[in-house]
Amino acid sequence: xxGVSQSPRYKVAKRGQDVALRCDPISxxxxxxxxxxxxxxGPEFLTYFQNEAQLDxxxxxxxRFFAERPEGSVSTLKIQRTQQEDSAVYLCASSLTRTxxxxxxxxxxxxxxxx
Amino acid sequence: AxxxxxxxxxxxxxxxxxxLLRCNYSxxxxxxxxxxxxxPNQGLQLLLKYTTxxxxxxxxxxxxxxxxxxxTSFHLTKPSAHMSDAAEYFCAVSDSGNQFYFGTGxxxxxxx
Numbered sequence: 612x613x614g615v616s617q618s619p620r621y622k623v624a625k626r627g628q629d630v631a632l633r634c635d636p637i638s639x640x641x642x643x644x645x646x647x648x649x650x651x652x653g654p655e656f657l658t659y660f661q662n663e664a665q666l667d668x669x670x671x672x673x674x675r676f677f678a679e680r681p682e683g684s685v686s687t688l689k690i691q692r693t694q695q696e697d698s699a700v701y702l703c704a705s706s707l708t709r710t711x712x713x714x715x716x717x718x719x720x721x722x723x724x725x726x
Numbered sequence: 727a728x729x730x731x732x733x734x735x736x737x738x739x740x741x742x743x744x745x746l747l748r749c750n751y752s753x754x755x756x757x758x759x760x761x762x763x764x765x766p767n768q769g770l771q772l773l774l775k776y777t778t779x780x781x782x783x784x785x786x787x788x789x790x791x792x793x794x795x796x797x798t799s800f801h802l803t804k805p806s807a808h809m810s811d812a813a814e815y816f817c818a819v820s821d822s823g824n825q826f827y828f829g830t831g832x833x834x835x836x837x838x
Binding site (some may be wrong): 652 | 827
């Protein structure tokens with residue numbers, strides 16, 4: 612597609628519920644990134660894929676967070692047993708190259724609210 | 727390790743006035759530097775980037791930034807603010823690794 616598409620745009624989850632957030636990167640983009648943006652803050656790195664390989668997951672805040680990109684295109688970020696502190700906008704970004712020297716293309720994000 | 731400091735979480739300028747948004751970084755290696763803009767309920771859009779070469783970088787919408795290694799700065803400027811420039815601006819640094827480090831953002835208000 613023309614841009615990075617994320618769904619759903621908004622998600623309200625009850626505390627303890629599992630959620631799955633989807634990212635469709637730009638076709639052919641090798642690298643895919645997930646960022647978490649808390650209210651009033653800059654995005655913070657969660658995890659990075661190069662094709663289907665998850666090369667860096669150092670930013671995932673706990674083992675309740677899990678990401679996958681099984682076929683090297685669409686990616687899903689899953690959060691198990693959601694907590695209120697998980698409330699944030701989750702941004703997906705993709706990049707054509709294997710390094711980030713050219714910047715990312717970001718999606719519009721999924722706003723997760725845990726109540 | 728890399729980090730970014732954006733001085734001033736809120737900046738207000740009059741329409742037609744100079745826009746100056748400050749960004750200082752720390753990096754152990756020559757950095758890649760970026761400015762992104764975020765409009766309400768939207769993702770981040772790349773304004774401009776510095777990788778190598780000329781230290782004065784021109785971006786979209788009339789914005790430009792200058793990489794000053796001696797000052798570890800990458801301030802964003804625009805000669806004349808427009809109402810449509812009102813948004814959140816983020817400076818980011820990367821060491822060409824696998825992630826960016828973003829500042830906490832500066833909210834720009836343009837007063838008519």
